[in-house]
Amino acid sequence: MTSNVSRWALLSLMLLLVPLGAWADWGALNMPQGVTEISNEVYTLHMRIFYICCAIGAAVFGVMIYSMFVHRKSKGVKPATFHESTTVEIVWTVVPLIILIVMAIPAARVLIKMEDFSDSEMSIKVTGYQWRWHYEYMDSGVSFFSQLEPTHNQARQMGSDIDLQSTFVPEAGNYQGEGEIYLKEVDNELVVPVGKKIRFLHTAADVIHSWWVPDLAVKKDAIPGFINENWALIEEPGIYRGKCAELCGRDHGFMPVVVRAVSQEEYDSWIAEKQSAMASVTEQSERQWAHQELVSVGEKVYQANCMSCHQAEGQGIPGMFPAIAGSEVATGSIDLHVDTVMNGIEGSMMSKFSDVLSDADIAAVITYQRNAFGNSTGDTLQPAHIKSLRDGLDISAPASVAALPDMNTTTGVN
Amino acid sequence: MSTATGYFIPHDARWPIVGSIGLCIFFYGFGLWLNEAAFGKELFFIGAAIIVFMMFGWFGLVAKESESGTYNTQVDSSFRICMMWFIFSEVMFFAAFFGALFYARSFSGPWLGGVGGGGAEMTNAVLHTGHDYVWPSNGPGDVGGNFQPMGWFGLPLINTLLLLTSGVTCTLAHHAIRAGHRKPFIWWLLATVVLGAIFIGLQIEEYIHAYTALNLKLTSGIYGSTFFMLTGFHGFHVTMGAIMLFVVMIRAIRNHFSAENHFAFEAAAWYWHFVDVVWLGLFIFVYLF
Amino acid sequence: MSSNDVTHHAPDDHAHHDHDEHGPAPGLMRWVTTTNHKDIGTLYLWFSLIMFFIGGAMALVIRAELFQPGIQIVDPMFFNSMTTLHAIVMIFGVVMPAFVGLANWMIPMMIGAPDMALPRLNNWSFWIMPFAFLIMLSTLFMDSGGPAGGWTLYPPLVLQMGDSFAFVIFAIHFMGISSVMGSINIVATIFNMRPPGMTFMKMPMFVWTWLITAYLLIATIPVFAGAVTMLLTDRYFGTSFFSAAGGGDPVMFQHIFWFFGHPEVYILILPAFGIVSSIIPTFARKELFGYDSMVYATASIAFLSFIVWAHHMFTTGMPLAGELFFMFSTMMISVPTGVKVFNWVATMWRGAMTFETPMLFAIGFVIMFTVGGLSGLMLAITPADIQYHDTYFVVAHFHYVLVPGAIYSLMAATYYWLPKWTGNMYDEKLGKMHFWISTIFVNVLFFPMHFVGLAGMPRRIPDYSLQFADWNMIATIGAFGFGFSQLMFVYIIVKCVRGGEKATGEVWEGARGLEWTVPSPAPYHTFETAPVIEPSTVTR
Ligand code: HEA
Ligand code: HEA
Numbered sequence A: 001m002t003s004n005v006s007r008w009a010l011l012s013l014m015l016l017l018v019p020l021g022a023w024a025d026w027g028a029l030n031m032p033q034g035v036t037e038i039s040n041e042v043y044t045l046h047m048r049i050f051y052i053c054c055a056i057g058a059a060v061f062g063v064m065i066y067s068m069f070v071h072r073k074s075k076g077v078k079p080a081t082f083h084e085s086t087t088v089e090i091v092w093t094v095v096p097l098i099i100l101i102v103m104a105i106p107a108a109r110v111l112i113k114m115e116d117f118s119d120s121e122m123s124i125k126v127t128g129y130q131w132r133w134h135y136e137y138m139d140s141g142v143s144f145f146s147q148l149e150p151t152h153n154q155a156r157q158m159g160s161d162i163d164l165q166s167t168f169v170p171e172a173g174n175y176q177g178e179g180e181i182y183l184k185e186v187d188n189e190l191v192v193p194v195g196k197k198i199r200f201l202h203t204a205a206d207v208i209h210s211w212w213v214p215d216l217a218v219k220k221d222a223i224p225g226f227i228n229e230n231w232a233l234i235e236e237p238g239i240y241r242g243k244c245a246e247l248c249g250r251d252h253g254f255m256p257v258v259v260r261a262v263s264q265e266e267y268d269s270w271i272a273e274k275q276s277a278m279a280s281v282t283e284q285s286e287r288q289w290a291h292q293e294l295v296s297v298g299e300k301v302y303q304a305n306c307m308s309c310h311q312a313e314g315q316g317i318p319g320m321f322p323a324i325a326g327s328e329v330a331t332g333s334i335d336l337h338v339d340t341v342m343n344g345i346e347g348s349m350m351s352k353f354s355d356v357l358s359d360a361d362i363a364a365v366i367t368y369q370r371n372a373f374g375n376s377t378g379d380t381l382q383p384a385h386i387k388s389l390r391d392g393l394d395i396s397a398p399a400s401v402a403a404l405p406d407m408n409t410t411t412g413v414n
Numbered sequence B: 001m002s003t004a005t006g007y008f009i010p011h012d013a014r015w016p017i018v019g020s021i022g023l024c025i026f027f028y029g030f031g032l033w034l035n036e037a038a039f040g041k042e043l044f045f046i047g048a049a050i051i052v053f054m055m056f057g058w059f060g061l062v063a064k065e066s067e068s069g070t071y072n073t074q075v076d077s078s079f080r081i082c083m084m085w086f087i088f089s090e091v092m093f094f095a096a097f098f099g100a101l102f103y104a105r106s107f108s109g110p111w112l113g114g115v116g117g118g119g120a121e122m123t124n125a126v127l128h129t130g131h132d133y134v135w136p137s138n139g140p141g142d143v144g145g146n147f148q149p150m151g152w153f154g155l156p157l158i159n160t161l162l163l164l165t166s167g168v169t170c171t172l173a174h175h176a177i178r179a180g181h182r183k184p185f186i187w188w189l190l191a192t193v194v195l196g197a198i199f200i201g202l203q204i205e206e207y208i209h210a211y212t213a214l215n216l217k218l219t220s221g222i223y224g225s226t227f228f229m230l231t232g233f234h235g236f237h238v239t240m241g242a243i244m245l246f247v248v249m250i251r252a253i254r255n256h257f258s259a260e261n262h263f264a265f266e267a268a269a270w271y272w273h274f275v276d277v278v279w280l281g282l283f284i285f286v287y288l289f
Numbered sequence C: 001m002s003s004n005d006v007t008h009h010a011p012d013d014h015a016h017h018d019h020d021e022h023g024p025a026p027g028l029m030r031w032v033t034t035t036n037h038k039d040i041g042t043l044y045l046w047f048s049l050i051m052f053f054i055g056g057a058m059a060l061v062i063r064a065e066l067f068q069p070g071i072q073i074v075d076p077m078f079f080n081s082m083t084t085l086h087a088i089v090m091i092f093g094v095v096m097p098a099f100v101g102l103a104n105w106m107i108p109m110m111i112g113a114p115d116m117a118l119p120r121l122n123n124w125s126f127w128i129m130p131f132a133f134l135i136m137l138s139t140l141f142m143d144s145g146g147p148a149g150g151w152t153l154y155p156p157l158v159l160q161m162g163d164s165f166a167f168v169i170f171a172i173h174f175m176g177i178s179s180v181m182g183s184i185n186i187v188a189t190i191f192n193m194r195p196p197g198m199t200f201m202k203m204p205m206f207v208w209t210w211l212i213t214a215y216l217l218i219a220t221i222p223v224f225a226g227a228v229t230m231l232l233t234d235r236y237f238g239t240s241f242f243s244a245a246g247g248g249d250p251v252m253f254q255h256i257f258w259f260f261g262h263p264e265v266y267i268l269i270l271p272a273f274g275i276v277s278s279i280i281p282t283f284a285r286k287e288l289f290g291y292d293s294m295v296y297a298t299a300s301i302a303f304l305s306f307i308v309w310a311h312h313m314f315t316t317g318m319p320l321a322g323e324l325f326f327m328f329s330t331m332m333i334s335v336p337t338g339v340k341v342f343n344w345v346a347t348m349w350r351g352a353m354t355f356e357t358p359m360l361f362a363i364g365f366v367i368m369f370t371v372g373g374l375s376g377l378m379l380a381i382t383p384a385d386i387q388y389h390d391t392y393f394v395v396a397h398f399h400y401v402l403v404p405g406a407i408y409s410l411m412a413a414t415y416y417w418l419p420k421w422t423g424n425m426y427d428e429k430l431g432k433m434h435f436w437i438s439t440i441f442v443n444v445l446f447f448p449m450h451f452v453g454l455a456g457m458p459r460r461i462p463d464y465s466l467q468f469a470d471w472n473m474i475a476t477i478g479a480f481g482f483g484f485s486q487l488m489f490v491y492i493i494v495k496c497v498r499g500g501e502k503a504t505g506e507v508w509e510g511a512r513g514l515e516w517t518v519p520s521p522a523p524y525h526t527f528e529t530a531p532v533i534e535p536s537t538v539t540r
């Protein structure tokens, strides 16, 4: 029987080694070291506790395995009869306690540092929505939404024919980017200056989200109705990618965070650009749009915001999401359609889009839905109409969907 | 059948499955009812009826076995242990709601009002500008509209006195039965049940007052939520306790108890005292402070 | 069997008072109306085995979807309900009922009691479970689908659920009733059914751990019931417990939930500690080392479990003082748990070990539980947890303590006591194979999750970035391997139930305790006459 056991043990060990072959990239197996002082300290702490745990494991398993090989009946040993010893009991209570204290001290030090929110130099309010982030630069008035980039959004739909390996891997040659970034790209990045202590104010509009950027070692829950503080001081310029880390519903896996840290000058000019772009949003909702223009903008808006539920061909998912194709709402009274999109449908996943989309986007997507997927109402809905509704309803227009001009990807305004 | 040690081990338990089916129908019906689906209300009541039927059957069976002397003292102490820990589990159920009250008053409330560490100040300044936290609160959203809190004077105070008195009468009943005085036992029991009934009546009165005169409702923010859930569950427990004592009284009238053997009464009395103590907690933390 | 010189009476020794008419009733109704602790134990164990395959099939749906990046098989919403129901089924439908089943079978036999204290209540505790899961699983077939907010049921997300929400809540209430009644029964049995001479410190560790577990259950399940009741009223009756607008707080739910939830994870492991503490001495042929300190350690773990709950909430924005407190208290749990591990190792030390299947599973338990425990310790370190939280590192942690932890202890227990239950020996060769195959695959399944977690893969997502692809593929292979090798387990059990080499009363050479003094299979009624227990009698 002994040989049996060891034969199996050996085989199992060998099989356990098989997966090691898949180690393409060792760096991708551990916590990133990050680019802030805090993230580095967290990394060091992580490695330290990891090594201590390994050592404890090695000691405990070592003794066990030694015992298993030596103290076995088949070797003819007679069992000893001892069964207690106050001394050893005290030793193995006190020694672990000491080890714990050794771990707790540096941990407490890092924690205290992390929780020091004083002296921040700028504030950004980060609001979680299902399923996008809203960023508001509290000092300069710039604000915008940020969500999964449309190509990624299309690629991740069930049954999409997009080949992830050849679309999102730079070596494949098709993708213009650094590294594999499938599901890690957004339409509007959060741009921040390096070398400044930035205070983040986290909150949410609907359910709990959690804003996480591993390289900055920040993760904080965004809780509706409350603000949580957090901070980061980024030392190196670069692009840092993160994710929503708290289950927030159907598309929780698809609300990435992208932070681009740039020099102060770059940052200043970016802010100025954003500010002027925001001014043009009002303009866009006042002018008259051509039917075709609305349809083509609407298609982009649809793909970015509605497709994940109502599906690419507007066919919906039976039992879960209604079809837009042939829908009574999308072919009947336009007022109901507008109301559905702007205010959502209580108690369903159809959320309120008036906060999220600009007047032009709402008008465009409605026009699009009424004239696509075989719907042929021929209706044209002008952004000005949405604006007047908003004014009447006293729903404040979001300063959002910032910067129509440089948002070719989302709204495609020329 | 009992074992050689005399411990009674029943066979062919038929009531539990009835209870399970009853509960299943009850919960299913309740779920449907909440969603305003067809047959919800009907199933709910059918389920409830089955549960009541099961309780009558099961407790009736136990009472009969007890009367016929099937149980020895060891069985008796199983029942005691069981009742004790059941009451403890009920205490923990209330603890959840007291915990919510405590948390809302000492943490979330002040936090929304801008007091506390971390992001409290910004929470108030950015999200709830101008909101001032003072306890009877329905939150920054003024959920449920203006309301007046329930004072402690008046009905709640009377209710406190009623329940305290009922605790005394219940104990007097206990003394009576221990001394083997059946008549006073029944009378004290009756007094306890009546006091309980008055309590419930006054509480209904209080709720009506809250809804009509104070605009204080279940939907009045966190104050309304904690107020009605705590007092509501308590009221429900008083009702159950009173029913238990009432049944005990009927059994006492039918001469089921002796000076030595009256656990059914004791269980109900423990329960009654537990309900009493919970009320004191309520009176202090919900009404007084 | 020198150590087991207990005087006892096998049932056929008895004077035949009205016994025989109370053997098992014929037909199906036997199982519905039974009050026999062994029958009820059997029902619990079969129920939990079936649920294991249901919960496991859900896990396989999760793993199949995660086999490759991209969404191939299920809608993200359905994926989320699989995650949620997988956890609920595994925790409330597998591990907890299985432990209660073992308690039913073994506690009366271990302490020398004729049955459980309240046999009718015992029947009811079981017969609630199938109905509770009927309601829970039926939500999958409702229009609005099963629960999809995670087993932690955090509002406001869970309040967005459609009509099936009410049913989920009621199913939880239903299960809670069962757990509380079952626990009360166990407490009453342990306190009240011990024959003279069976002092507390003569009880086997399994009885001790269950006593303490029962208290955890009685103290926390009602709190959970309260929490979900508040969810229900927030959803249907307009209360504001968890909404800031009305002065409540979503985080308040998390505090209440984890006040239950953390003790709950010890509910899932303390009886396992008891099982392992029975098995290791048997196969080491040596008395359990440090029995007294094992008892105190169990009690300390239980006590500490009430004051560590917020370690699940380090990213919710607790004040610094809170974070420090919960970090330190959580780390403290390692001390009593370490005492347990060290005691097991010391029990093995200089024993005369053999490695039958139960022992293999028990040793597998000790090693892999420790791996999971050590990653738990890492999670307790708040600044590091801010990086680990809600990633696959956490998933790896809790599966190590739950699968090669709790589930392994259940398998060990099954192999250990199966001969006692059925009177037949199971197939040792197949049992060993089952162990080795499971152990390989379970590591292939869960070990890679540490890596992807550290590298940044969040949990509860149906699709992931390309960098995680390799390890996820491997984990999925492990999952299918582990899942399908459990069919072996079923085969071995069924084979053993139907026949096999006859087991002796003692079954194992080094077995200690009263359960081994009765014949195998254990007669329908044991210890109707209380065993005589002298101070010298070996009962543990
Ligand atoms: C059986 C279940 C079980 C058990 C026993 C444990 C045991 C422990 N768990 Fe675990 N845990 C879970 C089940 C369990 N856990 C689950 C299900 C979750 C996730 C819930 C969810 O979010 O869905 C979770 C999550 C979880 C978290 C939250 C992570 C997060 O979401 O960010 C934390 C954080 O502190 C934690 C810590 C611990 C610790 C410190 C222990 C300790 O008890 C471990 C103690 C053991 C050892 C340390 C090893 C043996 C000791 C020695 C060999 C002695 C020497 C040791 C030293 C000197 C240190 N667990
Ligand atoms: C005791 C508890 C327990 C157990 C035993 C398991 C067992 C397993 N778990 Fe579980 N798991 C949890 C508790 C448990 N889990 C919890 C609490 C969560 C968190 C949920 C949340 O986030 O809310 C979780 C989450 C979780 C996730 C993360 C999901 C996510 O975050 O999105 C994953 C992913 O791989 C996973 C996988 C598995 C696998 C592969 C097994 C395997 O061990 C399963 C073994 C498989 C089988 C036994 C299948 C047998 C089936 C067949 C052979 C098919 C034949 C079918 C029939 C005959 C019907 N689990």
Ligand code: CUA
Pocket: A128, A129, A131, A208, A209, A210, A244, A245, A246, A247, A248, A249, A251, A252, A253, A255
């Ligand atoms: Cu937002 Cu997850």
Ligand SMILES: [Cu+2]
Pocket: C261, C262, C265, C309, C311, C312
């Ligand atoms: Cu925990």
